[in-house]
Amino acid sequence: MENQVKECHPTMLEEVLDGLRKPQKKLPSKYFYDERGSQLFEQITRLDEYYPTRTEVAIMRENMPEIIRQIGRDVVLVELGSGSSEKTKLLLDHLPHVTAYIPVEISEKFLSSVVEHLRKKYPDLSINPVYTDYTRPFQVPDIEQPYDHFVVFYPGSTIGNFHPRQARQFLATISTMLEPGGGMLIGVDLKKDNEVLERAYNDKQGLTARFNKNILRHINRELDADFSLDKFRHCATYNEGKGRIEMHLVSKTDQEVTVAGEQFHFIRDESIHTENSYKYALKEFEELVSDWFTVENVWTDQHNYFSLQYLQN
Numbered sequence: 001m002e003n004q005v006k007e008c009h010p011t012m013l014e015e016v017l018d019g020l021r022k023p024q025k026k027l028p029s030k031y032f033y034d035e036r037g038s039q040l041f042e043q044i045t046r047l048d049e050y051y052p053t054r055t056e057v058a059i060m061r062e063n064m065p066e067i068i069r070q071i072g073r074d075v076v077l078v079e080l081g082s083g084s085s086e087k088t089k090l091l092l093d094h095l096p097h098v099t100a101y102i103p104v105e106i107s108e109k110f111l112s113s114v115v116e117h118l119r120k121k122y123p124d125l126s127i128n129p130v131y132t133d134y135t136r137p138f139q140v141p142d143i144e145q146p147y148d149h150f151v152v153f154y155p156g157s158t159i160g161n162f163h164p165r166q167a168r169q170f171l172a173t174i175s176t177m178l179e180p181g182g183g184m185l186i187g188v189d190l191k192k193d194n195e196v197l198e199r200a201y202n203d204k205q206g207l208t209a210r211f212n213k214n215i216l217r218h219i220n221r222e223l224d225a226d227f228s229l230d231k232f233r234h235c236a237t238y239n240e241g242k243g244r245i246e247m248h249l250v251s252k253t254d255q256e257v258t259v260a261g262e263q264f265h266f267i268r269d270e271s272i273h274t275e276n277s278y279k280y281a282l283k284e285f286e287e288l289v290s291d292w293f294t295v296e297n298v299w300t301d302q303h304n305y306f307s308l309q310y311l312q313n
């Protein structure tokens with residue numbers, strides 16, 4: 001995955017300033033995930049309203065033998081955005097032999113504590129963490145032991161955070177990283193009733209609101225900015241035409257914010273677009289991946305809320 005040099009890629013500061021200078025202000029959703037944001041997301045996954053995690057885990061449990069057979073043995077398992085690695089533990093508990101596990105995660109502090117825990121739980125497994133933003137080119141560490149093929153595990157429908165155009169680009173990059181025989185086990189959230197969707201991003205407890213606002217806290221700390229979290233409110237709606245949940249932070253008043261010495265003006269009710277979460281029909285997703293992958297297997301739940309798919313390179 002070193003087909004581009006790192007220097008070509010913008011820094012967090014450049015990405016943030018760039019987004020805030022746009023007529024529709026926006027921020028990259030990956031900056032939700034500092035240590036606190038990763039913890040908040042973990043709490044979201046346990047909410048009643050947030051169906052994706054629970055549903056994906058149920059799909060995994062119900063289809064484990066078939067999933068394991070599909071993945072094969074002696075694999076190098078690469079997980080993108082590994083977070084707490086909860087779903088991976090399910091796989092690791094059932095896979096006959098895994099050559100290595102490579103968790104890739106943007107939040108260093110979060111990943112290092114997870115790896116410490118995994119090394120205790122799986123003392124014989126070779127774990128090679130990569131602390132990076134996986135949306136940028138990165139190098140997979142050399143694997144010393146013999147292995148059969150690579151499998152990229154990309155659960156949670158995180159692919160939904162990409163615009164479909166970027167998702168295609170991303171799949172192309174992954175596909176070049178996978179040698180023949182490689183595959184991808186990916187979670188994809190499906191189109192469904194608007195109410196179910198909107199409830200999942202507007203929980204009663206207000207955890208999603210705190211998660212959304214945490215991006216401002218992260219930017220304040222990392223980039224010397226002075227966002228006041230109380231002056232923004234959380235907003236999440238399903239845009240049916242575009243097939244995506246949109247999260248915004250809406251300015252409660254006219255205000256000025258300074259980021260690394262640059263001033264940004266907000267009028268009342270003006271928003272920062274912080275996240276897209278695309279939802280796909282099975283056919284749409286198959287079409288999206290078709291230039292690089294064949295859909296070998298699709299597992300879903302009884303309501304067709306969520307899907308887990310095995311894509312063959």
Ligand code: AVJ
Pocket residue numbers: 044052156157158160161200201208275276277
């Ligand atoms: C981690 C991208 C799967 O889009 O549902 C949860 C992030 N945002 N609540 C999603 C999220 C608001 C989540 N993903």
